[in-house]
Amino acid sequence: MKPLLLTLLSAALCSAAWAPAWAAPMSKADYQAAHDVITQQYKTDQAACGKLAGNAKDVCHQEAKGREKIGQAELEQSHEPSDKHAYEVRLAKADADFAVAKEKCDDLAGNPKDVCRKEATSRHVAAKGDAKVVEKSAEAKSDAREKMSEVRQSSDMDKRDAAYAVAKEKCDALSGDAKTTCLKTAQMNR
Numbered sequence: 710m711k712p713l714l715l716t717l718l719s720a721a722l723c724s725a726a727w728a729p730a731w732a733a734p735m736s737k738a739d740y741q742a743a744h745d746v747i748t749q750q751y752k753t754d755q756a757a758c759g760k761l762a763g764n765a766k767d768v769c770h771q772e773a774k775g776r777e778k779i780g781q782a783e784l785e786q787s788h789e790p791s792d793k794h795a796y797e798v799r800l801a802k803a804d805a806d807f808a809v810a811k812e813k814c815d816d817l818a819g820n821p822k823d824v825c826r827k828e829a830t831s832r833h834v835a836a837k838g839d840a841k842v843v844e845k846s847a848e849a850k851s852d853a854r855e856k857m858s859e860v861r862q863s864s865d866m867d868k869r870d871a872a873y874a875v876a877k878e879k880c881d882a883l884s885g886d887a888k889t890t891c892l893k894t895a896q897m898n899r
Contacts, residue, residue, distance in 0.1 A: 754769075
């Protein structure tokens, strides 16, 4: 029963995460239900760790904490999709991997343990850096889209003004009612 529930929750989270931006946001009830599933799964995972001993138990606890943090971050991204929440998902994954890797290093001693911890730190720094690059790239794209929109609007306004000036100049060759009608038409097309 539990694997089926997790599969359904994962499918819901994934479909919500990949839903188009115009899709309706996750309802409060769905959000709370998913949150409750994540919390219950965390408690179940922690209880399963109780059967282990030594460093295996510590690793198990770190894995459970990591899954919970990643699940919560993914839930927030599904509930309110944003570049910030996408960054937080990447960061939660990097932090969870780092915590587990550091804990696994405790099985070693001496220089191999030091090397293991340095490698874990290096992977963590790289993953956080990659997450930041993706976040800043998304922000830059958003800013560029805004600026392009402003430039297009300005360009369209300049084109309309130029076309109006041409139409107005053509109207100057006319006189009387024809000129008045021509100017009104030019003004309406502006």
